[in-house]
Amino acid sequence: MSDHPMQGLYVPALTAVDRDSNPDVARWIEHCRWLLAEGAHGLCPFGTTSEANSFSIDERTDMLTQLVEAGVGPANLMPGTGCSALTDTVRLTRHALDLGCGGVLMLPPFYYKAVTDEGLFRSFAEVIERVGDDRLRIYLYHIPPVAQVGFSLNLIERLITAYPKTVVGLKDSSGDWNNLKAILNAFPGFGAFTGSEKLLLDSLRLGGAGSINAVANVIPGPVARLCDTWQGDDAEAQQAKITAFRETFADYAPVPALKQIVAYLRNDPEWGHVRPPFLPLGEAEAAKIVAKIEQYGLMKTPA
Amino acid sequence: MSDHPMQGLYVPALTAVDRDSNPDVARWIEHCRWLLAEGAHGLCPFGTTSEANSFSIDERTDMLTQLVEAGVGPANLMPGTGCSALTDTVRLTRHALDLGCGGVLMLPPFYYKAVTDEGLFRSFAEVIERVGDDRLRIYLYHIPPVAQVGFSLNLIERLITAYPKTVVGLKDSSGDWNNLKAILNAFPGFGAFTGSEKLLLDSLRLGGAGSINAVANVIPGPVARLCDTWQGDDAEAQQAKITAFRETFADYAPVPALKQIVAYLRNDPEWGHVRPPFLPLGEAEAAKIVAKIEQYGLMKTPA
Numbered sequence: 078m079s080d081h082p083m084q085g086l087y088v089p090a091l092t093a094v095d096r097d098s099n100p101d102v103a104r105w106i107e108h109c110r111w112l113l114a115e116g117a118h119g120l121c122p123f124g125t126t127s128e129a130n131s132f133s134i135d136e137r138t139d140m141l142t143q144l145v146e147a148g149v150g151p152a153n154l155m156p157g158t159g160c161s162a163l164t165d166t167v168r169l170t171r172h173a174l175d176l177g178c179g180g181v182l183m184l185p186p187f188y189y190k191a192v193t194d195e196g197l198f199r200s201f202a203e204v205i206e207r208v209g210d211d212r213l214r215i216y217l218y219h220i221p222p223v224a225q226v227g228f229s230l231n232l233i234e235r236l237i238t239a240y241p242k243t244v245v246g247l248k249d250s251s252g253d254w255n256n257l258k259a260i261l262n263a264f265p266g267f268g269a270f271t272g273s274e275k276l277l278l279d280s281l282r283l284g285g286a287g288s289i290n291a292v293a294n295v296i297p298g299p300v301a302r303l304c305d306t307w308q309g310d311d312a313e314a315q316q317a318k319i320t321a322f323r324e325t326f327a328d329y330a331p332v333p334a335l336k337q338i339v340a341y342l343r344n345d346p347e348w349g350h351v352r353p354p355f356l357p358l359g360e361a362e363a364a365k366i367v368a369k370i371e372q373y374g375l376m377k378t379p380a
Numbered sequence: 381m382s383d384h385p386m387q388g389l390y391v392p393a394l395t396a397v398d399r400d401s402n403p404d405v406a407r408w409i410e411h412c413r414w415l416l417a418e419g420a421h422g423l424c425p426f427g428t429t430s431e432a433n434s435f436s437i438d439e440r441t442d443m444l445t446q447l448v449e450a451g452v453g454p455a456n457l458m459p460g461t462g463c464s465a466l467t468d469t470v471r472l473t474r475h476a477l478d479l480g481c482g483g484v485l486m487l488p489p490f491y492y493k494a495v496t497d498e499g500l501f502r503s504f505a506e507v508i509e510r511v512g513d514d515r516l517r518i519y520l521y522h523i524p525p526v527a528q529v530g531f532s533l534n535l536i537e538r539l540i541t542a543y544p545k546t547v548v549g550l551k552d553s554s555g556d557w558n559n560l561k562a563i564l565n566a567f568p569g570f571g572a573f574t575g576s577e578k579l580l581l582d583s584l585r586l587g588g589a590g591s592i593n594a595v596a597n598v599i600p601g602p603v604a605r606l607c608d609t610w611q612g613d614d615a616e617a618q619q620a621k622i623t624a625f626r627e628t629f630a631d632y633a634p635v636p637a638l639k640q641i642v643a644y645l646r647n648d649p650e651w652g653h654v655r656p657p658f659l660p661l662g663e664a665e666a667a668k669i670v671a672k673i674e675q676y677g678l679m680k681t682p683a
Contacts, residue, residue, distance in 0.1 A: 098466070098506065125492075130464040130465060130489075130491035130492065131464070131465050131466055131489065131491070131492070132465050132467065133437070133463075133465045133466075133467035133468040133471065134436070134437055134465075134468065135467070135471075136465075136467055160436075161433040161434070161464065161491075162433060162434050162435050162436045162437075162439075163401070163434055163436075163655060163656060164435065164436035164438070164439055165436040165437065168436065168438075185657070186433075186434065186656075186657050187491065188433035188434075188464075188490065188526065188527070189428075189433065189434070189526065189657060189658070190525070190526055190528075191633075192657040192658070193657075193659060195659055196656055196657035196658055196659045197656075197657050199656040199657070199659070200656035200657045202656075203401065203656050222493070223491065223492065223493055224491070225493075225528060226657075352466060353466060353489075353499055353500075353502040353503035353505075353506050354488070354489050354492060354495040354496075354499035354500050354502070354503045354529075355492070355495070355499055356496060356498055356499045356502070
């Protein structure tokens with residue numbers, strides 16, 4: 078049904094910021110390169126884990142341009158482009174296409190609540206018509222715990238039916254296996270990624286496209302390996318380790334925790350900075366997390 | 381304690397759009413002028429009722445510039461400038477100050493949920509430091525039913541204490557009288573506006589600054605009059621009429637309903653358009669509303 082060349086692990090790369098919370102583009106690009114070198118199949122810059130929605134439209138376009146100009150191939154980039162304002166979404170999406178990005182990850186408009194499926198359909202239709210580019214490949218970003226606004230099965234079906242070449246996949250960050258299972262069963266061939274580390278193997282077995290998940294920022298190799306070898310004998314064991322790794326710091330806000338783990342792995346405290354409204358995780362808390370997750374032997378120090 | 385020259389009715393003006401959902405600036409400016417001519421003390425362009433968060437940063441700066449260039453005095457403008465991205469908020473706020481706006485209505489960063497008071501405090505502190513302008517007057521925009529992220533009494537107190545000349549007021553759209561009462565009692569002199577039509581008189585009696593409310597888009601005169609004459613004998617009667625008027629269409633999404641009422645008052649169907657994800661209210665539904673609200677005799681046909 079759909080045409081989604083994107084498969085495997087797409088990492089919602091953390092966005093490095095300096096102590097003034099401005100983008101630290103050099104550190105960010107270094108991190109992006111490392112994720113790909115470790116086996117990630119692609120990247121989703123400006124996902125929720127990237128603090129995307131804390132960066133301005135100008136910052137996002139400027140950073141993405143620099144990433145591609147630095148030589149990171151755009152074909153395997155699926156940047157987040159969904160904003161609360163329709164016209165900002167159009168601008169970011171056009172910019173991503175102009176750079177050659179293979180797809181975009183699109184949040185629904187998320188400020189107004191209790192909007193209808195019809196209203197969301199018209200919003201996506203309007204974005205698609207305004208962008209007006211046959212190369213556009215949209216992955217719907219379903220993350221109701223944060224955006225509050227999400228995609229029903231009916232809405233997904235309407236969008237696929239109306240725009241079969243354009244609406245080619247989805248990231249399900251509901252954390253609800255029944256929802257992802259229903260999507261996988263209802264739309265074979267649709268590129269459905271899970272946003273939950275723990276659901277990766279189950280989703281791949283039902284035809285899932287892979288995973289876009291936060292924890293892959295610190296264990297890209299193991300998560301990519303599960304995507305590549307999920308039919309192997311040790312797939313269950315791989316999944317169990319990844320799940321346990323993630324659950325070890327489930328009580329912490331993921332973005333500050335992951336940034337401190339990167340700071341630890343790189344021995345680079347600058348990685349601990351976040352942009353408000355997030356707060357940095359203290360080094361003492363970070364040390365506690367690191368002490369626990371080391372046991373899984375999944376982490377690797379960047380060269 | 382604070383220095384808030386803004387008092388009375390500040391209307392979150394509806395944003396006219398054409399059939400392609402692009403801003404219809406001429407109609408919008410005409411509406412803004414009419415609201416002021418009818419007695420509104422000021423305007424809040426780009427509030428929730430304005431569909432503000434459906435318009436891009438570029439659209440918002442361009443429109444506000446045109447409004448001021450058209451001769452609408454900026455001293456009584458309190459445009460909404462709070463975005464999910466800190467740096468977009470800074471850009472819109474600086475632009476409003478450059479135009480001479482007397483204040484800004486600032487949403488907290490609203491994408492990430494479950495953020496802490498400390499994180500929100502740092503976000504506002506960072507905006508204030510980055511804008512770096514003594515003329516800045518911020519009205520905090522508390523609208524938890526929509527933004528989901530809001531202001532606790534502790535957070536308000538911290539912000540007032542740290543920035544007494546800058547954080548001078550708040551709009552409370554919680555709809556919760558106990559919350560507004562607590563704010564009015566805790567912070568005398570703070571410019572606390574109610575976002576709820578029905579709480580206007582009660583809030584004025586406790587020292588409230590006035591109202592920023594949706595329904596004033598169609599009955600600006602009567603709402604402004606209550607702000608001006610709330611100590612008069614007929615204040616209760618005025619409030620009762622306004623409350624009944626609003627409750628008549630409480631079951632409808634307010635923005636499409638109010639736009640259709642404006643379309644009716646102006647005999648101008650172009651006013652019915654909305655930007656997705658909102659849907660226009662059908663004319664039949666609008667006729668039902670109009671038939672009911674006519675009984676209150678509060679509406680006036682623009683000249």
